Amino acid sequence: MNLFSSTKCIFFQVIMIFYVFYNPTDSGAVELNSQNIDMTLASNELVFLNFYAEWCRFSNILQPVFNEAADKVREAFPEAGKVVLGKVDCDRETSIASRFHITKYPTLKVVRNGQLTKREYRGQRSAEAFLEFVKKHLEDPIKEFHSLKDLENLDSKKRIIIGYFDRRDQPEYNTFRRVATNLKEDCQFHVGFGDSSKAMHPPEQNEGDAKPIGTPIIVFRPDVALSHENDETYKGGLVNFDELNIWVQEKCVPLVREITFENAEELTEEGLPFLILFHNPDDTESIKDYKAIIENELLSEKQNVNFLTADGKRFAHPLHHLGKSDDDLPLIAIDSFRHMYLFPDFKDMYKPGKLKEFLQDLYNGKLHREFHYGPDPSNNEDSNDIQVKFITSPPESTFKKLGPSKNRYTLLKDEL
DSSP states (O other): OHHHHHHHHHHHHHHHHHHHHHSOOSSSOEEOOTTTHHHHHHHOSEEEEEEEOTTOHHHHHHHHHHHHHHHHHHHHOOSTTSEEEEEEETTTOHHHHHHTTOOEESEEEEEETTEEOSOOOOSOOSHHHHHHHHHHHHSOOEEEOSSGGGGGGSOTTSOEEEEEESOTTOHHHHHHHHHHHHHTTTSEEEEEETHHHHTTSOSSOOTTTSOOTTOOEEEEEOOTTTOOOOOEEOOSOSSOHHHHHHHHHHHHSOSEEEOOTTTHHHHHHTOOOEEEEEEOTTOOHHHHHHHHHHHHHOGGGTTTOEEEEEETTTTHHHHHHTTOOGGGOSEEEEEOSSBEEEOSOGGGGGSTTHHHHHHHHHHTTHHHHHHHHOSOOOTTSOGGGOOOOOOOOOOBOSSGGGSSOTTTOEESSOOO
16 A cells, blocks of 8 residues: 555656656746757747847847746646747757747747747837737637628638538648647638538539538638739648648748848848838729739749838838838839839839849849949940949848847847
8 A cells, every 4th residue: 555655656756757857837938948848848838938048138138028028927837748938948859949030139930839920029019019910829729600691701912721520620621720820820710510510512513613512611711902822722631731821821921921120121131132122002903903013923932032022101111211212103113122223114014024134133233233333335335445434332231220139139040
């Protein structure tokens, strides 16, 4: 009896040590290291990570605020396995810092269901803001509809994923929910159950034309007000998370993105030059045409440049640098993070190859050269006889100034 009690006591102690180790209850953020980080990421729905360095003054400023937020989050979500605010000393845990590609201190990243989300936290740095951020991340990202008519009034400027399921407890729906959680910032997600799903399976089916009744259907609906894309139905495995996640990400993160003041820092930090269409807020046709031309002619350049659209009224400052105003919209420009270059005539976008030629002139230095010394000599001119009549300098980059601020981060290297 004593031996049994002793064994039971030891087993209980081991369980408690394991629980405390991976679900700590001490105040402040949890210190993570190579021994406990993987288990912490795997055993919690949401992990909010602060990557810091002891010598970084911005890290030291943030540390007590993040610890206070951790206490507030723990009070709001006391259940185990829900959410953890963790911190990583990157000088001690160099392998973790390398694994998460840390290039500045402090960096705040989010892991959901064991997967790193692509966006860092770049919002206000207060305990209340961190708590609200966590609450928002833990909200259900999927809106339920009860009839197909509910789908008629969805925002045509948003990219949307719609799921049709027989029951909420289907394993396919669990996969759909996990994908929605990871990509809710890029798409709207809607779901219907029961009768709403049956409406997508007509009673009289032509053989091979429709899925059997009860089979889930997942459909992508593009932002038809801003693109020429069409609806598309997912044809892959419905319980394969990775396969569905990749498909949804391809649909929800378009080749041509909109730049806003909220995402400018994130886009700038990617380090690729911008090819930007500046447009009036109510001008959707130029956006549609620009996107179609990019997708048809410049798909091969997506590793070399960020294709963007921008509200010309909100981004009046870059236009001013180019010597333009909203009266000149729409117009196209390149921001190389050194200088800005104006595409000569917006209408030339419709001439095959003109936008690609504009990019090539950036790559080979022609745009910069011509700003300094005027047009390159033609083939029938002797370059030795050409006299430099003027020397000018292109406008300085304005978007680089929207990148990570040196007044907010210790930058480990300049990637722009």
